[in-house]
Amino acid sequence: AVGGVKVCLAKPVDDPKSHLKLPAGQSVVKGEQALAFVRTRHSFGNESDLDRIKQQQQFIGSMIRQMKSDDTLGSPTKMYGLADAATKALTVDSGIGSIKKLTDLAQVIGKIDAKNITFATLPVIDNPAEGKKHITVVPDPTKAEALFAMMRADTSLTEVKKKEADAKSSAAAEEAARLNGPRSKASEVRVTVLNGGAVAGSAGEMVTWLQNQQGVLKSSNGSNAPQKVPATVLAYAPNQADQARKLADLLGLSGAALKPGTKDAVGKEPMVLTLGPDFKQAGTPVAAPAKAPEGIQKVEADKSVCAK
Incomplete structure (x- = not known):
């Protein structure tokens, strides 16, 4: 045919x-x-x-x-x-x-x-x-879930563009800008993790993963949040922005999940990460990544490739 x-x-x-x-x-x-x-x-x-x-x-x-x-x-x-x-x-x-x-x-x-x-x-x-x-x-527990998250969010594997509505939204641009800038080292990140609607035990699981696999040794389990949240959120002070961006990288958080405060943190005051129902498991990105995971096998239909 x-x-x-x-x-x-x-x-x-x-x-x-x-x-x-x-x-x-x-x-x-x-x-x-x-x-x-x-x-x-x-x-x-x-x-x-x-x-x-x-x-x-x-x-x-x-x-x-x-x-x-x-x-x-x-x-x-x-x-x-x-x-x-x-x-x-x-x-x-x-x-x-x-x-x-x-x-x-x-x-x-x-x-x-x-x-x-x-x-x-x-x-x-x-x-x-x-x-x-x-x-x-x-x-692959990490890469496969990241791929599925991109599919659920309708994110292209090739030509990554913001949705038209987002491109016109100053609020979306402001949220995305929160991810721009320097990052702290993992060892410098100080955060308290709360459970605000994720499955029971999620805060402890997250802290264990942060400490044992990511080197975020200054993380602690704050148990349950005072109230549930609709989605995972990271609250931080302006002078903790470097730490927030590093943690966002580790967790796969979008700019929308970052909530900067107006007053600088004093002393050893930690950021507060509240896990919502969108949290699946430690090591799985909370938000859909903007691009395909490194090393994923893919073929684009416009490219002619010779079988080897």
Whole structure:
């Protein structure tokens, strides 16, 4: 229906298991050969399912570029043929289970710049329960949650922009500015942690994590807050701004969560961190990060990549 998809190989491949046989460089694959390309596991990378995911993402990205270049997504005739093939080949959710709904979806995709279409792989780590066997993997507890938080907040993995409403809001700009400036060392951060609506034991968990894993030794558990808060908040004095920015970095706090006071702190007076219902667990960013975690495996649809 698409007319073939361009793929690129860094080296020639002759895989008897998947029956993929292609020269180095670019080739156009369709039908059984296309299926062999997305199936092969022993031809690229470390021969794992995770590396196979990369070439499947590259294939779909190339297919999107092909459909956009020949105006498949803008031609009713071509779109009908594509949707007809898809409904015969796939079992899909009822929300897009008809030719009409698939063509409507494709028209929307056609308006999106390929550079803003990203395929990401769930970040994983070796399964700690297996010791040194390294047979299976589990989600990376920090990076995976950060990726999910970005998805929930509708934050782009490629072209990160503020939402239009935020860009026009002076209040949002002021909140974002609170994160700009120098940072204290972790050892200089002094904070009392209160539970203002998170699950029981969260304040203690946070203090343990801050002290044992982040070097924030001047942190203490203040137990329950006088009243619950709708979201996690960090209250600090103007002369504690450096400490606040450092703590915001460690916890993944947004500028909106930082609440500066008007009077400077005196002596060893600590900042006050009140954990709200948005706090999930220590080490998981409270707010969605503005950019994808370092090292996350992703493929952008506008880039042609040669499988290695």
